Amino acid sequence: MIQECALAAQKATTSRAASELASPSRSREVIVPLCSALVRPHLEYCIQFWGLQHKKDMELLERIQRRAMKMIRGLEHLSYEDRLRGLGLFSLEKRRLQGGLIAAFQYLSGTYRKDEEEIFIRKCSDRTRGNGFKLKVRKFRLDIRQKFFTERVVRHWTRLPREVVNAPSLEVFKGRLDGALGNLV
Numbered sequence: 350m351i352q353e354c355a356l357a358a359q360k361a362t363t364s365r366a367a368s369e370l371a372s373p374s375r376s377r378e379v380i381v382p383l384c385s386a387l388v389r390p391h392l393e394y395c396i397q398f399w400g401l402q403h404k405k406d407m408e409l410l411e412r413i414q415r416r417a418m419k420m421i422r423g424l425e426h427l428s429y430e431d432r433l434r435g436l437g438l439f440s441l442e443k444r445r446l447q448g449g450l451i452a453a454f455q456y457l458s459g460t461y462r463k464d465e466e467e468i469f470i471r472k473c474s475d476r477t478r479g480n481g482f483k484l485k486v487r488k489f490r491l492d493i494r495q496k497f498f499t500e501r502v503v504r505h506w507t508r509l510p511r512e513v514v515n516a517p518s519l520e521v522f523k524g525r526l527d528g529a530l531g532n533l534v
Contacts, residue, residue, distance in 0.1 A: 354406040361391035361413045368417075375422035381436055384417045393444055411441050443530055449502045450509070454522050483507045 364387040372379050392410050415429050424432045433440060439447065484503045506514070513529050516522035 351406060354409060357391050357394055358409050358413055361388050361410070364388045364391060365413060365417045369420060375420055377421050377423070377436065380417075380421045381438075384414075384420075388413070388417050392441055393448070407442065414441055439530065446505055447526060447530055449498060450505060450526060451519070451523060452498075453502045453506055454516070455519065458519070 365384070368380075368383045368387050372383055374380075392414055418429065418432045418436070418438075419425060421432070421436075424435060427435065430440070484506050509526075510529060513522065513525040516525055
């Protein structure tokens, strides 16, 4: 994973530098679509399944996005989080979480699941607060399992509001999830 992360960072840095050279304008209307089309795909490539285990890898990718967002004129004085909020974007950590929750919704709604496969365990309890579709967190002796996709997603899935989890379609789920994640900031 460290090598994959380094390769993605190298490609994203190259794309960011090329977009900086290609566009003399530093306006929001030019930089955001340019970075969204050229830089973010490298930073977000399979991030929900990678499960970056080292904080330095996550910080490396986040630093590239932070630098790309600094190119926008008029937002230099704001913090990174305020810049992202003002642009209507999420940090890569939230994008990782968002992608994981979308993949979990697709799996749980039957898009990817075969009848004999169960990667998530539903919690059997009538006394649930929040959403009524809770998932069970498994217990493991080794901490490395906590970085697995199924374990990372379960903790956040159980905290989602009922209206997000009970969405009738993927598009509705995505819209409601954006609202729920936007409130987390």
